[in-house]
Amino acid sequence: MVQELVVAGAAAVSACMVYVAAAARVVKQYERGVVFRLGRLSGGVREPGFTMVVPGVDRLRKVNMQIVTMPVPAQEGITRDNVTVRVDAVVYFKVVDAANAVIEVEDYRFAVSQMAQTSLRSIIGKSDLDDLLSNREKLNQGLELMIDSPAIGWGVQIDRVEIKDVSLPDTMKRSMARQAEADRERRARVINADAELQASKKLAEAAKEMAEQPAALQLRLLQTVVAVAAEKNSTLVLPFPVELLRFLERAAQQQPALSEPQSPPPAQPSPPPEVEP
Template identity: 75%
Template sequence: MVLYILVLVLLVGAIFASSSLRVIKQFERGLVFRWGRVQPAIRGPGLTVIAPFADKLQKVNMQVVTMPVPAQDGITRDNVTVRVDAVVYFKVIDPTLAIVNVEDYRFAIGQVAQSSLRSIIGKSDLDDLLSNRERLNQGLELMIDTPALDWGISIDRVEIKDVALPEAMKRSMSRQAEAERDRRARIISADGEFQASQKLSDAARVMADTPAALQLRLLETVVAVAAEKNSTLVLPFPVELLRFLEHARGTPESVKPPAVDSPKDNGDEK
């Protein structure tokens, strides 16, 4: 009989211990509800004891949660249809507010993120979505963080992941980028020709003032061409030098032989 009572006491003690002892992990916090009321003391990690049948322990994860925001369709301020998705990083900073003030804080954050993302799309231009994402991320983070503070949640970071454009818009942007690159190439080429013409004009003025510079330039050209080891060398010859040689070889009028008259015809005159 005594053995049965001892076994019964041990069984009751085991049931009591299993219903009153709880283990809280390092990244969790325990919120105790006693007869439906929240106890002010939040249980930390480790082994904790609660009153059986009177207390209910609810664990809250304090880790940073990564929540992908489903892609949202919207029309930008410049009337372009886009599809944008994002990701939200948040964590619980007040377990009591996260459990008491909102039914499901994960679902609530997801819905606020989707509505805020659609609002950002409608307020932004396409160029901002493509090139100025940092400012949009900050604005989106502020829009989500405002209601999240009342739920005991802190938004660490919000990032826009991808912006999907219609195929027609992609082709239009490709043509625009190609035209822009062609415009820049033409401007650079024209600027190079303008600078080259200025340098050639300056060189022409120097050579006009110093005729010997033209001869030196000619010799430099000959040296540059000869360095290629060509079998045939084409050497340009100044016209002024040809005229000088022709003038030097001319004979004076005093030494020219006299003109000889042609013999007359001695035929019979009729």
């Protein structure tokens, strides 16, 4: 009799251990558990830690609550200004309602991926090429709103959307390179012309000052000679003084006047002879 009780107790303990092993579940810190009992949602969401389910009746499904980084495949489209481009992006999202993520949508990751691709193609068609290249913050916000609107009902929250790269055809790259080169050349010419204008104004002011002080021109000539001689050139160009040219010009004008023959003075009439009385 005692032996039978011992065997029955051992069998009961073994059955309890088997039941506990079959019913025991562990939910990790970054997960939440959703229990379906006979196909229906049972109770609330199971928190992290140890939990129990009814074997054969309950089915526990774990949902990851971490932020998911999902790359969006490159989408090819035509912009509003008729340029063919390929744009890829990346979506950051997380599950905020584990029950809705399991019940409302079959596969929330696949759903978010498809929604991101269609939204990206829509953004390409509504934007200009310049916006895709330089105004990405605004496009990222618009893309995030387009994806987040349907994802709210799935228990998913879009954290951030970023456009990674914009690929252009080779012909468009060459055209943009030529345009950028022409724009840089135009700006260089404008800057050079502005510099010439400023230099001419300064030279005019310097000319006025030198006109008032003729000795300043000679000092400037000597400074030029010193600057040229400092380069240690084999040939030294010495400017000819302008004042000396003017002196020679005045001397040449006075030379013909001195070389002309002078006419004799007119004869004075002789006095009449004196008559003696």
